[in-house]
Amino acid sequence: MNPTIDILVKRLQPETAxxxxxxxxxxxxxxxxxxxxxxxxxxxxxxAQLIINMGTKK
Known part of the structure; x- marks a missing residue:
């Protein structure tokens, strides 16, 4: 999967500690x-043999 940087930041921000x-x-x-x-x-x-795009939702 290749989520955007913004998605990763939102997911990881609460977990930094x-x-x-x-x-x-x-x-x-x-x-x-x-x-x-x-x-x-x-x-x-x-x-990777399989790549899933995780762009923004429309």
């Missing part, structure tokens, strides 16, 4: 942190 990699990020920096991690991991995610 429970997730060590996210614990040091404020609400303002969480989106940038997630974006950087996704960029680093993209080459692995693109190798």
């Amino acid at each position: 429970k997730r060590p990699l996210l614990a040091d990020n404020s609400a303002e920096t969480l989106g940038l942190f997630i974006s950087q991690k996704l960029e680093n991991r993209l080459k692995y995610y693109e190798k």
